[in-house]
Amino acid sequence: MKAVRVVSGPVAALDRASVDTDQIIPKQFLKRIERTGFGEFLFHDWMKDPDFPLRRPDFAGAPILAAGRNFACGSSREHAAWAIQEFGFQAVVAESFGDIFRTNASKNGLLTVVLPAADVRELLDSAPAAATIDLQAQTVALPSGRTASFEVDPGVRERLLNGWDDIALTERRAEEIDRYEAERERRGPNVLAL
Amino acid sequence: MLDKVWADHEVGEGLLYVDLHLVHEVTSAQAFEGLRLAGRPVRRPDRTLATADHNVPTGPGDPDDLSRAQLEALDRNCAEFGVRLYALGHRRQGVVHVIGPELGVTQPGMTIVCGDSHTSTHGAFGALAFGIGTSEVEHVLATQTLPQRKPRTMRIAYVGTLGPGCTAKDMILGTIGQIGTDGAAGHVIEYAGDAIRRLSMEGRMTIANMSIEAGGRAGMMAPDDTTFAYLDGRPGAPPDFDAAVERWRGYASDEAAVFDREVTVDLADVAPQVSWGTNPSQVAPITGAVPEPADETDERALAYMGLTAGTPLRDIAVDRVFLGSCTNARIEDLRSAAEIVRGRRVSEGVRAMVVPGSAQVKAQAEREGLDAVFQSAGFEWRGAGCSMCLGMNPDILQPGERCASTSNRNFEGRQGAGGRTHLMSPAMAAAAAVTGRLADVRELVA
Numbered sequence: 001m002k003a004v005r006v007v008s009g010p011v012a013a014l015d016r017a018s019v020d021t022d023q024i025i026p027k028q029f030l031k032r033i034e035r036t037g038f039g040e041f042l043f044h045d046w047m048k049d050p051d052f053p054l055r056r057p058d059f060a061g062a063p064i065l066a067a068g069r070n071f072a073c074g075s076s077r078e079h080a081a082w083a084i085q086e087f088g089f090q091a092v093v094a095e096s097f098g099d100i101f102r103t104n105a106s107k108n109g110l111l112t113v114v115l116p117a118a119d120v121r122e123l124l125d126s127a128p129a130a131a132t133i134d135l136q137a138q139t140v141a142l143p144s145g146r147t148a149s150f151e152v153d154p155g156v157r158e159r160l161l162n163g164w165d166d167i168a169l170t171e172r173r174a175e176e177i178d179r180y181e182a183e184r185e186r187r188g189p190n191v192l193a194l
Numbered sequence: 195m196l197d198k199v200w201a202d203h204e205v206g207e208g209l210l211y212v213d214l215h216l217v218h219e220v221t222s223a224q225a226f227e228g229l230r231l232a233g234r235p236v237r238r239p240d241r242t243l244a245t246a247d248h249n250v251p252t253g254p255g256d257p258d259d260l261s262r263a264q265l266e267a268l269d270r271n272c273a274e275f276g277v278r279l280y281a282l283g284h285r286r287q288g289v290v291h292v293i294g295p296e297l298g299v300t301q302p303g304m305t306i307v308c309g310d311s312h313t314s315t316h317g318a319f320g321a322l323a324f325g326i327g328t329s330e331v332e333h334v335l336a337t338q339t340l341p342q343r344k345p346r347t348m349r350i351a352y353v354g355t356l357g358p359g360c361t362a363k364d365m366i367l368g369t370i371g372q373i374g375t376d377g378a379a380g381h382v383i384e385y386a387g388d389a390i391r392r393l394s395m396e397g398r399m400t401i402a403n404m405s406i407e408a409g410g411r412a413g414m415m416a417p418d419d420t421t422f423a424y425l426d427g428r429p430g431a432p433p434d435f436d437a438a439v440e441r442w443r444g445y446a447s448d449e450a451a452v453f454d455r456e457v458t459v460d461l462a463d464v465a466p467q468v469s470w471g472t473n474p475s476q477v478a479p480i481t482g483a484v485p486e487p488a489d490e491t492d493e494r495a496l497a498y499m500g501l502t503a504g505t506p507l508r509d510i511a512v513d514r515v516f517l518g519s520c521t522n523a524r525i526e527d528l529r530s531a532a533e534i535v536r537g538r539r540v541s542e543g544v545r546a547m548v549v550p551g552s553a554q555v556k557a558q559a560e561r562e563g564l565d566a567v568f569q570s571a572g573f574e575w576r577g578a579g580c581s582m583c584l585g586m587n588p589d590i591l592q593p594g595e596r597c598a599s600t601s602n603r604n605f606e607g608r609q610g611a612g613g614r615t616h617l618m619s620p621a622m623a624a625a626a627a628v629t630g631r632l633a634d635v636r637e638l639v640a
């Protein structure tokens with residue numbers, strides 16, 4: 001995973017609440033067994049509508065997506081994070097996110113930033129006006145010149161800032177896992193006895 | 195209850211041990227590929243179980259090329275990494291959340307994960323069970339653990355008694371209607387109250403299944419005698435069953451347990467529910483009408499669904515009926531639908547299908563003669579899989595088609611681009627099939 005620190009540039013606005021991952025990447029595109037090739041199918045059905053916001057020429061190439069609350073709820077498909085990233089977004093800002101999506105995004109270096117409703121509203125209304133997200137400082141410089149700050153899990157932040165691979169990090173704790181497993185087996189087996 | 199299960203599985207600060215990892219074809223290929231590239235083995239194949247469900251054909255005919263490639267990738271990966279697989283055609287194959295409990299490998303006090311958001315189903319047994327993404331699938335395959343922060347807790351307490359014709363599905367749809375699709379975001383739900391205690395395991399699974407539709411990380415229910423009786427004698431049940439039961443009893447929440455949030459749902463207010471919109475919180479009692487849109491989301495939903503505010507729900511005609519999915523395709527669900535269908539015919543012009551949750555459910559239903567009940571009424575009787583719940587296989591709605599469905603998501607296009615889904619219980623879906631419109635099942639039972 002690539003390290004992320006600052007995402008800066010125009011904002012694309014998708015002013016809809018509870019956008020689900022079925023919309024972000026419909027199921028017919030989940031048959032691929034690779035991690036790539038999803039970007040062109042982002043919002044496949046909605047993109048057919050000429051008035052769909054992400055078709056606006058002034059949103060093209062924007063690295064930041066601002067969206068309504070409860071963004072990317074529903075299915076666990078990580079393909080949603082892959083598609084958003086491959087389409088060109090490096091960060092999504094919303095009032096809240098689907099839990100699984102948020103984790104998936106973090107595993108791929110896609111920033112998810114939770115801001116209060118008023119700040120998200122400003123981004124949505126002033127898009128494509130540019131914003132700057134600084135993960136190190138945990139701030140967003142809004143188009144109005146104000147700065148909003150956001151919370152992020154310290155472990156996730158550390159990983160994103162350094163581009164660390166999760167599995168490699170956990171593998172360093174192999175001894176702990178060995179010890180835990182040995183202790184569990186002592187307390188009695190609980191494995192698949194099929 | 196969450197605290198107890200959590201404490202049992204904390205390997206160390208922020209790292210949770212996974213007892214059971216369920217795998218299916220759609221979210222695993224990239225994870226196995228990651229292992230292969232890094233030269234990592236699966237740490238505990240004995241705690242990993244795979245099945246093919248999302249993408250399998252449930253009728254005659256072969257899967258398309260891409261689907262076949264995905265199913266073959268699962269075969270290859272499981273063989274290469276030593277993971278047990280119940281592939282298409284195996285007598286234990288089925289929707290992953292149906293087969294875990296049915297095999298008895300889902301047990302109280304466990305941590306269970308799967309690359310699928312409806313993993314919450316297994317929480318009905320008092321397990322901590324949640325959906326994960328593909329990167330996490332790879333992480334669990336490699337390390338049998340997951341970096342996790344403890345979620346907040348929320349108790350949903352049911353008071354009152356469920357009315358006639360109402361089922362677990364109506365309880366959970368009513369609940370989501372009350373709290374919203376993000377009403378439980380960031381929380382693990384514990385469902386409580388006598389109404390839960392009185393439910394069968396099938397009913398409890400229906401509720402736990404839809405925790406994610408309320409935004410919940412997971413949904414749990416205290417294990418009790420109903421839980422233990424369900425597990426007794428299943429192939430995966432512990433050999434020393436009595437000792438296991440003693441241990442399992444300890445997982446129920448203490449009287450004084452404190453939750454971050456508490457919600458009460460009064461069952462007196464719950465009539466048979468149907469959804470009218472494009473998310474599972476957009477529901478109403480069947481006796482009601484399509485509501486006035488409250489905001490832009492509602493307006494979009496009504497436009498997509500082709501509905502006008504004020505239309506009585508019982509005036510809405512359906513084209514298709516889907517009885518299936520990990521929410522409602524267990525044996526009890528098929529029985530309750532068959533009760534309504536028996537001696538009646540699927541309404542002229544309606545195409546109705548039954549897709550059992552697993553090969554074992556299908557076999558059991560056939561032993562009970564339910565297949566004949568459905569087929570003589572004009573239902574299609576299919577093989578086990580996810581089928582039209584998400585429409586990855588050829589079982590899909592055509593644009594504009596309206597479907598009464600026992601699944602869990604009515605998102606735009608979920609069952610096929612342009613398709614319109616109304617969620618409801620199996621009995622209600624059966625009622626829709628025989629009347630050709632959304633119908634109040636209470637009027638069909640003498």
Ligand code: SF4
Nearest residue numbers: 312519520580583584
């Ligand atoms: S039946 Fe539907 S909800 Fe359940 S696992 Fe399959 S696709 Fe997902």
